[in-house]
Amino acid sequence: xxxxxxxxxxxxxxxxxxxxxxxxxxxxxxxxxxxxxxxxxxxxxxxxxxxxxxxxxxxxxxxxxxxxxxxxxxxxxxxxxxxxxxxxxxxxxxxxxxxxxxxxxxxxxxxxxxxxxxxxxxxxxxxxxxxxxxxxxxxxxxxxxxxxxxxxxxxxxxxxxxxxxxxxxxxxxxxxxxxxxxxxxxxxxxxxxxxxxxxxxxxxxxxxxxxxxxxxxxxxxxxxxxxxxxxxxxxxxxxxxxxxxxxxxxxxxxxxxxxxxxxxxxxxxxxxxxxxxxxxxxxxxxxxxxxxxxxxxxxxxxxxxxxxxxxxxxxxxxxxxxxxxxxxxxxxxxxxxxxxxxxxxxxxxxxxxxxxxxxxxxxxxxxxxxxxxxxxxxxxxxxxxxxxxxxxxxxxxxxxxxxxxxxxxxxxxxxxxxxxxxxxxxxxxxxxxxxxxxxxxxxxxxxxxxxxxxxxxxxxxxxxxxxxxxxxxxxxxxxxxxxxxxxxxxxxxxxxxxxxxxxxxxxxxxxxx
Amino acid sequence: xxxxxxxxxxxxxxxxxxxxxxxxxxxxxxxxxxxxxxxxxxxxxxxxxxxxxxxxxxxxxxxxxxxxxxxxxxxxxxxxxxxxxxxxxxxxxxxxxxxxxxxxxxxxxxxxxxxxxxxxxxxxxxxxxxxxxxxxxxxxxxxxxxxxxxxxxxxxxxxxxxxxxxxxxxxxxxxxxxxxxxxxxxxxxxxxxxxxxxxxxxxxxxxxxxxxxxxxxxxxxxxxxxxxxxxxxxxxxxxxxxxxxxxxxxxxxxxxxxxxxxxxxxxxxxxxxxxxxxxxxxxxxxxxxxxxxxxxxxxxxxxxxxxxxxxxxxxxxxxxxxxxxxxxxxxxxxxxxxxxxxxxxxxxxxxxxxxxxxxxxxxxxxxxxxxxxxxxxxxxxxxxxxxxxxxxxxxxx
Numbered sequence: 001x002x003x004x005x006x007x008x009x010x011x012x013x014x015x016x017x018x019x020x021x022x023x024x025x026x027x028x029x030x031x032x033x034x035x036x037x038x039x040x041x042x043x044x045x046x047x048x049x050x051x052x053x054x055x056x057x058x059x060x061x062x063x064x065x066x067x068x069x070x071x072x073x074x075x076x077x078x079x080x081x082x083x084x085x086x087x088x089x090x091x092x093x094x095x096x097x098x099x100x101x102x103x104x105x106x107x108x109x110x111x112x113x114x115x116x117x118x119x120x121x122x123x124x125x126x127x128x129x130x131x132x133x134x135x136x137x138x139x140x141x142x143x144x145x146x147x148x149x150x151x152x153x154x155x156x157x158x159x160x161x162x163x164x165x166x167x168x169x170x171x172x173x174x175x176x177x178x179x180x181x182x183x184x185x186x187x188x189x190x191x192x193x194x195x196x197x198x199x200x201x202x203x204x205x206x207x208x209x210x211x212x213x214x215x216x217x218x219x220x221x222x223x224x225x226x227x228x229x230x231x232x233x234x235x236x237x238x239x240x241x242x243x244x245x246x247x248x249x250x251x252x253x254x255x256x257x258x259x260x261x262x263x264x265x266x267x268x269x270x271x272x273x274x275x276x277x278x279x280x281x282x283x284x285x286x287x288x289x290x291x292x293x294x295x296x297x298x299x300x301x302x303x304x305x306x307x308x309x310x311x312x313x314x315x316x317x318x319x320x321x322x323x324x325x326x327x328x329x330x331x332x333x334x335x336x337x338x339x340x341x342x343x344x345x346x347x348x349x350x351x352x353x354x355x356x357x358x359x360x361x362x363x364x365x366x367x368x369x370x371x372x373x374x375x376x377x378x379x380x381x382x383x384x385x386x387x388x389x390x391x392x393x394x395x396x397x398x399x400x401x402x403x404x405x406x407x408x409x410x411x412x413x414x415x416x417x418x419x420x421x422x423x424x425x426x427x428x429x430x431x432x433x434x435x436x437x438x439x440x441x442x443x444x445x446x447x448x449x450x451x452x453x454x455x456x457x458x459x460x461x462x463x464x465x466x467x468x469x470x471x472x473x474x475x476x477x478x479x480x481x482x483x484x485x486x487x488x489x490x491x492x493x494x495x496x497x498x499x500x501x502x503x504x505x506x507x508x509x510x511x512x513x
Numbered sequence: 514x515x516x517x518x519x520x521x522x523x524x525x526x527x528x529x530x531x532x533x534x535x536x537x538x539x540x541x542x543x544x545x546x547x548x549x550x551x552x553x554x555x556x557x558x559x560x561x562x563x564x565x566x567x568x569x570x571x572x573x574x575x576x577x578x579x580x581x582x583x584x585x586x587x588x589x590x591x592x593x594x595x596x597x598x599x600x601x602x603x604x605x606x607x608x609x610x611x612x613x614x615x616x617x618x619x620x621x622x623x624x625x626x627x628x629x630x631x632x633x634x635x636x637x638x639x640x641x642x643x644x645x646x647x648x649x650x651x652x653x654x655x656x657x658x659x660x661x662x663x664x665x666x667x668x669x670x671x672x673x674x675x676x677x678x679x680x681x682x683x684x685x686x687x688x689x690x691x692x693x694x695x696x697x698x699x700x701x702x703x704x705x706x707x708x709x710x711x712x713x714x715x716x717x718x719x720x721x722x723x724x725x726x727x728x729x730x731x732x733x734x735x736x737x738x739x740x741x742x743x744x745x746x747x748x749x750x751x752x753x754x755x756x757x758x759x760x761x762x763x764x765x766x767x768x769x770x771x772x773x774x775x776x777x778x779x780x781x782x783x784x785x786x787x788x789x790x791x792x793x794x795x796x797x798x799x800x801x802x803x804x805x806x807x808x809x810x811x812x813x814x815x816x817x818x819x820x821x822x823x824x825x826x827x828x829x830x831x832x833x834x835x836x837x838x839x840x841x842x843x844x845x846x847x848x849x850x851x852x853x854x855x856x857x858x859x860x861x862x863x864x865x866x867x868x869x870x871x872x873x874x875x876x877x878x879x880x881x882x883x884x885x886x887x888x889x890x891x892x893x894x895x896x897x898x899x900x901x902x903x904x905x906x907x908x909x910x
Contacts, residue, residue, distance in 0.1 A: 173695040201672040210639025
């Protein structure tokens with residue numbers, strides 16, 4: 001009896017199959033044992049990589065040479081695979097290609113554990129992984145792309161020239177911007193229509209006998225969507241196995257740290273408490289506060305009052321920069337009593353909510369300082385309010401005036417207004433940072449007002465304490481590719497040595513809470 | 514000769530006869546069971562019956578053909594609807610259905626609709642097993658019975674429906690079809706069909722260019738900078754008027770930067786089928802069953818033989834009263850049959866089948882059941898191939 005043409009594969013290690021190319025769909029989890037330190041290194045380094053992907057994605061066009069160059073250099077530095085044609089046949093120093101691919105594989109799966117927990121984390125993780133995948137896929141030689149897809153169950157086939165000639169008119173008429181010449185020059189793929197629904201729905205593709213004929217430029221989109229869908233499903237599944245993972249005491253602190261790191265922590269844990277004195281606040285507000293907090297501080301000083309929204313946003317920010325409860329009470333009382341509120345009323349009506357912010361009263365509902373996302377998206381200000389994000393909520397004319405008052409240059413103001421027009425509010429704030437600190441390129445990607453403050457203080461030389469606070473969770477931010485080699489290399493070299501130290505730091509970091 | 518005109522009041526008398534002797538249960542069961550490839554398919558299919566006085570009974574399901582038959586013969590439903598396959602937890606996908614509706618007067622539009630959609634379902638989407646069923650009054654449904662269609666996700670169904678939709682907008686929208694370059698092959702193919710029938714349908718049957726009201730509506734769809742109104746008003750013959758429009762369109766194409774397709778847009782707006790999007794996209798819908806009776810017209814929902822589409826006349830589709838009457842007509846040689854029946858009593862089930870087949874063959878229902886049989890044979894051949902493939906895979910060690 002003849003069985004169908006299935007040949008038995010005699011490979012001992014199924015994973016060596018996986019590492020046949022420098023990228024993969026991460027369909028199979030790693031099956032080996034690794035040491036705890038390798039676990040941590042891999043995870044941290046991949047996180048640095050993804051942070052770089054994020055930063056570059058925000059500041060560069062994703063297919064530009066600059067983007068590619070910088071990302072490639074970061075991949076190289078962190079010992080991730082970066083060249084599609086690399087192999088281990090030639091001897092080289094440093095990790096082998098196999099080792100790099102193995103690291104890529106394992107680190108991806110570790111980060112899944114950290115990033116599957118909430119919708120925000122998943123979204124962020126998926127976005128960066130998709131961008132990384134796109135970069136690597138486009139790097140593949142076209143001749144290698146098809147076999148790669150086939151290996152991953154995407155049975156897309158290109159059509160032959162003969163078929164192209166036969167279908168030329170139909171292909172010209174179904175894809176926008178395709179002339180006869182262009183049809184012959186570009187590859188077309190034959191894909192089951194169910195895999196190209198977005199194109200089918202809009203009738204942007206030629207259909208024949210249940211297959212869609214897709215030009216190369218569109219196939220990348222389809223492949224990326226497939227990657228994204230697979231990863232999204234996988235993360236949902238991973239989330240279900242979390243309780244088991246979290247019960248492992250070795251892993252839990254690290255995973256928590258990793259998922260906080262993407263946000264650069266939420267600043268709910270206070271460090272440097274009491275290191276700032278109240279009389280510094282006025283000058284700090286001009287130097288190191290983001291515009292939203294500067295604005296709130298100014299309104300408070302002018303009106304001796306802030307409404308609830310403003311008190312929350314500013315009050316929690318102050319807590320985040322290190323004000324103690326006693327200081328905060330003193331600060332607000334001093335200001336409010338200059339206005340229409342007398343001491344008694346303050347104690348009765350406002351003190352409670354300040355103590356509440358510090359977790360000293362009632363149910364400890366969300367008392368973490370607001371991130372940029374929160375400020376921009378929730379509780380928009382109305383008449384008489386001063387909270388919110390000025391780049392988002394202020395009338396552009398008023399914003400312009402305010403920036404002029406704060407002595408931002410006219411060209412700088414224009415740049416900011418352009419970003420605001422494009423709805424890039426955080427980038428606008430970052431530009432404000434750069435202009436007020438006189439630097440070309442802020443090396444972080446802004447997503448939290450307290451982060452703004454810390455970065456500013458760091459830049460202005462605000463002491464060792466601040467630096468240490470930044471170190472552990474923000475190493476990933478320091479090492480964006482645009483910063484240059486010195487810091488990166490140093491940290492990379494030190495990583496393995498200092499991991500034990502870092503882990504210790506982490507544990508104490510969390511215990512202080 | 515008793516009249517075979519249909520009277521809804523006679524349904525209570527006719528239905529029992531229909532379900533006992535004429536309704537093609539075995540073919541029906543076969544259709545719903547996909548030739549036995551999937552286990553439990555039939556058992557999980559939902560039926561609903563509308564009984565006399567509009568009593569509506571849902572969530573019926575049956576384990577065997579026999580059960581279904583007995584229940585229908587007991588209830589004598591006025592209407593039968595078939596729905597998605599269901600289990601208690603998950604609704605499975607089933608046959609895909611497209612419903613197109615038309616104005617009550619014109620069958621030509623239905624013909625255009627079937628030709629356009631049938632071609633697209635086959636040539637563009639590769640669906641092989643398409644059963645078009647006349648609703649009994651003014652609509653048609655298409656049941657797509659391919660395995661691939663069964664597995665379509667909600668998103669896929671929605672995408673297919675949108676691909677097939679050309680006429681957009683409600684009463685407030687004047688211009689419902691807008692064409693831009695490049696003209697997709699689907700649109701060109703559909704236009705070919707429309708053009709075949711347009712003259713007959715629009716110019717003759719509907720007198721589009723004749724009555725003042727309809728002419729105004731058409732002119733509302735013509736671009737504003739067309740300067741042929743004078744000439745147009747002088748021309749009285751409808752065909753000549755349309756020719757003027759076509760000539761203008763041609764002229765505009767050569768002068769305009771972008772192709773002006775307004776004469777095509779007009780033809781499509783009047784002739785292109787409007788799909789019932791809800792039915793096409795939904796999975797849990799119940800749809801008029803083939804061989805169901807339309808209570809208002811009495812006509813049987815018969816399958817349409819697409820290869821003989823141009824010959825199909827909705828007004829010659831048999832009514833339940835006609836076929837019951839045909840059944841009762843005495844035939845030559847009936848005595849002989851009764852004797853044969855007695856001999857076959859030993860093999861009861863077979864005898865029943867044979868008698869039933871003799872029964873409906875005497876009626877006008879015969880050719881529709883024959884066509885249904887051919888359709889099922891086609892499906893069976895596909896499923897057979899599927900079965901062989903499945904069993905081969907199981908053999909692999």
